[in-house]
Amino acid sequence: MSSTLTDILVGGISRGAMYALVALGYTMVYGVLGMINFAHGEIFMIGMFSCVFAMGVFSLAWGNLIVLNLTLGIVVAMIISAGYGYANERIAYRRLRKAHVLAPLTSAIGISTFLQYFIFLTVSRDAVNFPRFYSDYLTNHHLKLGPVDFSYLQIMILGLTFVIMCALFYLINHTRLGIALRATAQDQLMASLVGVPVNKIIAFTFILGSALAAIAGVMYSMYNDTLIFNSGYRIGLKAFTAAILGGIGNVPGAVLGALIIGLTEALTTYGFGSEWDDVSTFAMLMLVLLLRPRGLLGERVANKV
Amino acid sequence: MARWRPYLLGLLGVAALTFPFLWLQLRPNTTDNTIQTAWAPEHGLQFFGDLLPVFLAALLIWLGVRANRRWRLSDTIALTAAWQSADKTWSRYWAWIAMPLVLCGTFGFGPSNLTLMTDVGIYMLLALGLNITVGMTGLLVLGYAGFYAFGAYFFAITQQHAGFFPWWIAAPVAFPLGGLMGYLLGLPCLRLRGDYLAIVTLGFAEAFRETISNLDFTGGAQGLSIEAGNKLRGLAGLSHQQVAYVVVALVVFLAVFFVQRLYHSPIGRAWVAIRENEIAASAVGVPVVQMKLFAFSLSAAIAAAAGVLSGASDGFVSPTLCQFNQSISILAMVILGGLGNTYGVLLGAALLYLVPEYLKRVSMLQDSAFFTSLPDFLRASFLHLADYQFLIFGAVMVLMMLYRPQGLLGSTRRKEEILHR
Numbered sequence: 001m002s003s004t005l006t007d008i009l010v011g012g013i014s015r016g017a018m019y020a021l022v023a024l025g026y027t028m029v030y031g032v033l034g035m036i037n038f039a040h041g042e043i044f045m046i047g048m049f050s051c052v053f054a055m056g057v058f059s060l061a062w063g064n065l066i067v068l069n070l071t072l073g074i075v076v077a078m079i080i081s082a083g084y085g086y087a088n089e090r091i092a093y094r095r096l097r098k099a100h101v102l103a104p105l106t107s108a109i110g111i112s113t114f115l116q117y118f119i120f121l122t123v124s125r126d127a128v129n130f131p132r133f134y135s136d137y138l139t140n141h142h143l144k145l146g147p148v149d150f151s152y153l154q155i156m157i158l159g160l161t162f163v164i165m166c167a168l169f170y171l172i173n174h175t176r177l178g179i180a181l182r183a184t185a186q187d188q189l190m191a192s193l194v195g196v197p198v199n200k201i202i203a204f205t206f207i208l209g210s211a212l213a214a215i216a217g218v219m220y221s222m223y224n225d226t227l228i229f230n231s232g233y234r235i236g237l238k239a240f241t242a243a244i245l246g247g248i249g250n251v252p253g254a255v256l257g258a259l260i261i262g263l264t265e266a267l268t269t270y271g272f273g274s275e276w277d278d279v280s281t282f283a284m285l286m287l288v289l290l291l292r293p294r295g296l297l298g299e300r301v302a303n304k305v
Numbered sequence: 306m307a308r309w310r311p312y313l314l315g316l317l318g319v320a321a322l323t324f325p326f327l328w329l330q331l332r333p334n335t336t337d338n339t340i341q342t343a344w345a346p347e348h349g350l351q352f353f354g355d356l357l358p359v360f361l362a363a364l365l366i367w368l369g370v371r372a373n374r375r376w377r378l379s380d381t382i383a384l385t386a387a388w389q390s391a392d393k394t395w396s397r398y399w400a401w402i403a404m405p406l407v408l409c410g411t412f413g414f415g416p417s418n419l420t421l422m423t424d425v426g427i428y429m430l431l432a433l434g435l436n437i438t439v440g441m442t443g444l445l446v447l448g449y450a451g452f453y454a455f456g457a458y459f460f461a462i463t464q465q466h467a468g469f470f471p472w473w474i475a476a477p478v479a480f481p482l483g484g485l486m487g488y489l490l491g492l493p494c495l496r497l498r499g500d501y502l503a504i505v506t507l508g509f510a511e512a513f514r515e516t517i518s519n520l521d522f523t524g525g526a527q528g529l530s531i532e533a534g535n536k537l538r539g540l541a542g543l544s545h546q547q548v549a550y551v552v553v554a555l556v557v558f559l560a561v562f563f564v565q566r567l568y569h570s571p572i573g574r575a576w577v578a579i580r581e582n583e584i585a586a587s588a589v590g591v592p593v594v595q596m597k598l599f600a601f602s603l604s605a606a607i608a609a610a611a612g613v614l615s616g617a618s619d620g621f622v623s624p625t626l627c628q629f630n631q632s633i634s635i636l637a638m639v640i641l642g643g644l645g646n647t648y649g650v651l652l653g654a655a656l657l658y659l660v661p662e663y664l665k666r667v668s669m670l671q672d673s674a675f676f677t678s679l680p681d682f683l684r685a686s687f688l689h690l691a692d693y694q695f696l697i698f699g700a701v702m703v704l705m706m707l708y709r710p711q712g713l714l715g716s717t718r719r720k721e722e723i724l725h726r
Contacts, residue, residue, distance in 0.1 A: 109636070
């Protein structure tokens with residue numbers, strides 16, 4: 001791909017869209033529990049690997065059907081990740097909900113280290129390549145819209161993210177479940193008094209966030225061609241920065257923040273080389289904390305999930 | 306049966322979730338770039354076989370805890386080891402008795418063991434420093450190794466350009482510099498919620514590692530070596546390793562003394578007050594932000610000084626010093642030993658550093674008589690156990706938080722403080 005500025009911007013927005021899906025998990029859990037879910041990056045990584053495993057099983061079962069295997073792979077990845085997210089909530093968070101802030105954070109870090117090295121030991125120590133057979137069609141075909149050149153994969157990422165965002169906003173703002181979610185976020189005790197099943201709502205938040213992270217994971221591994229056991233915490237760091245940038249606990253903010261982070265990263269890579277992108281993310285994080293610690297959209301408390 | 310149902314369901318769930326990773330294997334096909342998954346039970350069997358000693362140890366601990374609940378064995382042990390608890394008259398002097406004993410240890414060990422003990426000392430320093438923020442003040446720091454590497458790299462770079470810059474000048478200079486670094490980093494995020502600090506320090510360590518492995522004057526991925534004149538060397542008939550050991554041991558004693566005095570001073574009381582309830586602390590006049598900043602910069606300063614010592618004793622510095630694993634190991638030491646308990650974190654550092662280190666050494670002994678007498682699968686599991694250390698660290702962190710949040714050496718009171726906000 002030639003590296004004109006427009007291509008770089010498109011690449012940055014696609015990355016940002018993937019970060020947004022991960023950042024939503026952070027921001028929703030924070031909105032409901034007031035705690036950071038440190039194992040979220042690892043859930044993303046689990047999603048990446050389970051999709052590849054599922055595609056392997058399907059290709060053994062009925063052959064290499066690109067669309068079917070990929071779609072089912074994403075679905076299986078969502079289910080498995082959701083399972084891990086639920087397990088994370090049950091093990092690391094539920095019993096420690098009333099404890100000192102340090103306790104659930106530490107246990108979540110324990111879970112995240114455990115999951116990283118679980119994959120390291122059982123699946124692979126080195127990077128695994130995403131099966132190119134499934135992603136070649138998407139990466140090699142391009143759509144030209146004036147000066148901008150989208151690959152089909154980028155269109156898929158942007159389109160899927162857009163659809164998911166719309167569905168999520170609808171869910172949060174216009175359904176009974178969303179009302180229960182917002183009620184739990186505002187006041188757990190009060191919500192439970194009016195009959196909201198708080199435990200189930202919190203578990204649902206983890207499950208929803210994990211399923212979104214799994215989709216992001218599958219697309220990220222297609223986009224970068226590699227899967228590795230420690231990719232989770234760097235994505236986690238980026239997505240978390242995005243969530244803070246947008247105002248943690250704020251759903252549209254997380255999306256906005258993620259797009260900004262994606263663009264910053266793309267421009268850094270363009271200007272200085274890809275080895276500096278963590279430094280730029282960190283610089284963004286420090287700048288936000290210095291200049292606007294509540295985040296870009298942080299004040300709209302009413303819209304907080 | 307009904308009592309066991311949730312456990313059985315949980316176990317089934319975990320088995321289902323881990324099934325693909327444990328019992329299947331990826332078989333990439335390089336000709337047409339497809340992928341297939343093969344049934345590979347030997348994979349999962351090996352995983353559980355390797356963890357067998359860990360399961361056995363866990364079973365023993367569980368049985369011990371059950372027995373203790375019944376017969377109160379630990380009461381007698383606690384009475385014999387009363388110096389560790391409230392008895393102030395003893396706790397004030399035991400360090401002065403232990404110090405000559407520990408220093409005499411210098412002459413009983415061979416060089417490789419001494420190097421190991423020196424490293425343990427450096428990790429003890431790091432655990433002491435991290436304990437100030439995490440254990441005493443209740444703020445989570447995830448990139449503590451960043452400050453450690455900061456100290457080490459400050460020493461390595463300055464001594465390259467200055468020529469004569471021995472460690473005993475570098476350490477006192479790195480101490481305030483590390484503190485300043487911590488202050489600058491803590492300033493924007495300590496005004497906010499405490500858990501921002503975790504992410505900011507994690508980002509700092511990552512960014513620092515990325516910077517030092519990309520720049521030329523920091524030696525890139527290979528790191529830098531320290532000139533012979535500037536590192537710890539043999540003196541007055543003592544070998545290089547012996548000097549390093551004595552120096553590190555003295556610094557650890559100094560740090561323990563210093564931290565303990567601080568902990569029992571009004572500053573330490575303020576830290577504990579912030580940990581227990583920030584709002585209440587500020588209501589009774591504790592300057593919350595200043596105290597948090599002081600705790601954080603002090604622990605950063607200690608890490609920087611420890612970094613200089615590590616560079617001076619090893620003779621080189623490299624970006625692996627501030628890997629995420631390092632930060633996690635130090636955090637695990639503090640948690641295992643006991644959040645906020647100075648002697649506990651020393652014990653935690655020693656255990657978590659020595660156990661994996663000896664596991665590594667075990668693999669060198671595989672031809673010895675004891676090992677050849679073990680059954681095959683047990684021998685294999687001992688050889689592989691070193692790979693599993695971070696998996697075990699993670700599990701230990703979760704289990705400690707759930708069942709013994711006060712750490713190995715900690716009081717029941719501390720447990721209640723952590724579990725019920």
